[in-house]
Amino acid sequence: QVQLHQSGPRLVKPSQSLSLTCAISGDSVSSNSAAWNWIRQSPSRGLEWLGRTYYRSKWYNDYAISVKGRITVNPDTSRNEFSLQLNSVTPEDTAVYYCARDSGHTADYWGQGTLVTVSS
Amino acid sequence: DVVMTQSPLSLPVTLGQPASISCRSSQSLVHSDGNTYLTWFQQRPGQSPRRLIYKVSNRDSGVPDRFTGSGSGTDFTLKITRVEAEDVGVYYCMQSTHWPHYTFGQGTKLEIK
Numbered sequence: 001q002v003q004l005h006q007s008g009p010r011l012v013k014p015s016q017s018l019s020l021t022c023a024i025s026g027d028s029v030s031s032n033s034a035a036w037n038w039i040r041q042s043p044s045r046g047l048e049w050l051g052r053t054y055y056r057s058k059w060y061n062d063y064a065i066s067v068k069g070r071i072t073v074n075p076d077t078s079r080n081e082f083s084l085q086l087n088s089v090t091p092e093d094t095a096v097y098y099c100a101r102d103s104g105h106t107a108d109y110w111g112q113g114t115l116v117t118v119s120s
Numbered sequence: 121d122v123v124m125t126q127s128p129l130s131l132p133v134t135l136g137q138p139a140s141i142s143c144r145s146s147q148s149l150v151h152s153d154g155n156t157y158l159t160w161f162q163q164r165p166g167q168s169p170r171r172l173i174y175k176v177s178n179r180d181s182g183v184p185d186r187f188t189g190s191g192s193g194t195d196f197t198l199k200i201t202r203v204e205a206e207d208v209g210v211y212y213c214m215q216s217t218h219w220p221h222y223t224f225g226q227g228t229k230l231e232i233k
Contacts, residue, residue, distance in 0.1 A: 037222070039222070046224060046226055046227065047169070047212060047214075047224035047227075048224075049221055049222035049223070049224075052220060062219075062220035062221075064221065098168060098169075102216070104174070104175075105151075105155070105157045105216050105217075105219070106157055106159045106171070106174045106175070106214075106216050107159070107169075107171065107214070107216070107222065108171050108174070108180075110168040110169055110170075111168065112168060113168050
């Protein structure tokens with residue numbers, strides 16, 4: 001059974017960086033058949049895919065155009081987890097952030113969600 | 121970008137009655153590998169989305185058989201044969217044919233009349 005457990009600060013100041021980590025159990029971040037995603041949810045934007053990392057003989061990343069230039073998703077193979085960093089945040093980045101596994105070309109397992117508030 | 125449009129956005133249903141949610145995509149969701157990557161999620165209040173149906177009509181393990189997915193191309197439907205109290209929540213469709221981007225519908229809020 002795959003489980004994803006998120007951690008990270010819930011309050012971030014404007015212009016600073018948001019950082020979250022997703023710890024994986026029951027699968028490997030280096031799996032050749034999975035991809036590891038960050039998705040956020042807010043009343044104004046609904047569910048919005050942000051980016052992913054995956055391994056297919058080498059590491060790849062894909063990012064949404066809406067956050068490209070501000071986002072980094074990194075794997076940590078030693079801890080079997082992956083992370084999200086979103087720079088230069090504004091109040092519009094306030095949302096519930098989820099990590100999720102993609103297997104078979106669709107998201108199947110999700111983390112518990114983290115409400116991150118951007119406020120001074 | 122592919123746009124996913126759900127209807128209705130609000131769905132009041134009497135217990136034991138059927139319910140139906142429509143999801144339309146702005147482009148065909150048939151992938152070059154022949155599969156159609158259309159997924160349905162249920163999100164109960166205060167919880168993470170839970171996958172119910174993948175590749176249009178494949179029910180996930182543990183999902184009651186009163187949930188059925190159907191459709192093709194750009195037109196898809198989630199049906200609940202007899203609504204139960206535990207079905208209250210918001211239902212989302214999502215496309216993942218056009219990788220790497222997932223695109224979600226706006227959500228349909230199911231409530232008991």
